[in-house]
Amino acid sequence: MAERTVAVITDSVCGLAGSIAAEFGVYMIPVRVTTPDGTFMDGVGFGPDEAIAAMDAGKSVETAEPQVAAMQTAFTECANAGAKAIVCVHVSSELSGTVSAARAAAATSPIPVTVIDTGTTGMAQGYAALAAGAVSLAGGSADEVAETARATAKSSQVYFTVDTLDYLRRSGRISGAIATFGSMLKLRPIMSIREGKVESIDRKRGTDAARADVRGLAERSAAAMLRPAGAVGLVGSQSVPAEFHMSIHGPTLESDPPTSLAIHTGPGMYYAAVAQMPQAYFDVLRGSSVGAP
Template sequence: MTVAVVTDSTASLDPDDAAREGITVVPTTVIIGPRVYTEGVDVTSQMIADALAAGVPVSTSRPSPETFQSVYEALAATGAEAIVSVHISSRVSGTVDAARLAAGRVNVPVTIVDTFQAGLATGFAAGSAARAGSAGADAEQMATAAREAARSAKVLLYVDTLEYLRRGGRIGRAAALIGSALSVKPILTIDDGLVAPLEKVRTSSKALARLEALAVEQVATYPGDYDIGVQHLASADVAASIAASLSERLGRTDIPVDEVGADIGAHVGPGAIAVTVGAR
């Protein structure tokens, strides 16, 4: 059986990686001021960073059910006999709801996976589903692989300010940190599908050092191979430095450094650094 894998652009997959693994990425919508853009088509993370720095309103919108329906129908028309659709946490986005609505409108069976994750952790889950499919798994086995990858993944996020998460309604349990002393720099994670505080550190430099240490500690819990990635918004030098240090500590030379996607960037803001790890 031919099973297609679909995800959304919040998964932050490199286009080359998505193409290599046969993953179809459905773009989200990004609104900067009065203009509407499509992630991966006509908006960049730098545009998001510049707009936020200039105080221009930035917001995002899930893909519509009609968009998902068109994608599912196109995949079926090209030979897909089933689809596994892997998406950002339903607790921070309506993307899963849109995908489920679309799934009920098409003739091909679609299994929806709510990862209860965000960013690269969702991407890792989609990648696990695709690899399982390449190894001969059926749709349900692929969905199980995606869910297991999502459960194993750990998002470690540093933000310069919680303001952008607050504005976008994505702050979750980290809302408890608003009003803390300005010198306190939180390290955040995704817990049960919501943004949640993990640790509070006194300075940015200490927070970033702790982010790196936590990533190394998480990797040590995995019995075998793992995925890892470093992402940033308008903080390339810092991200590269963290990746280089992680490469030395973990004995790897393949830790990618990328800007976060425009949708995620709109909510974390300039200066954000994320390290995401997950068992393969």
């Protein structure tokens, strides 16, 4: 195998498990979660359950991009480890300031940094990072790694629904009147990420019907892909029910949505993401020790 010279960095909004990120050589920087009790790193001692409990208690809980200094430290660590270039694969700039922080930190990086705005979030972003990591492990150049991340992100589709509209209202995604009306009728929105922003594309009456629609939309998207991979996730302590796992002609996984997504969507948020993956991704899977992400 060719020598690896390109480091790949992403942020915790992608929802990748640490073991999977490490298997693909992806360095993950946590976003911040700010509360009246202090600032925490996403998932580090302050998970989705703690965030939701704090919000339900009336506390202000917000997310913030990683500090520029944290990005600078990550870039220096990658350079010291022998990387000649870095490719950053981040959450949509329409949803977070992480891309801006990475670009600011890149100005002082000891090695060249390419910052990719994936225009998406969750495992759609995560698959772009894994694809980039796989090409990097195969010895790809910085341009090849960056183009792989862009292509995978562009191919990806992510759909989701929520069990309550209150958290979307708090985050400003919908109005209070719409949230009240939807709750009265038990309407559940079907949402997607388009041009980097959250868009409502349909609505169903009842949670199960909405989740089935989300799963079906993702499965139909995967059917049009040559080499798809897919993921489902559910905010809360329960695993994704079997009927809401995807069936596609490619590997799938169950992902734990990160704290940063749970804050904006609340308990019961279910999502399904698919992406067209490069052959290098499947090459890494064959030797993976953590299963098939």
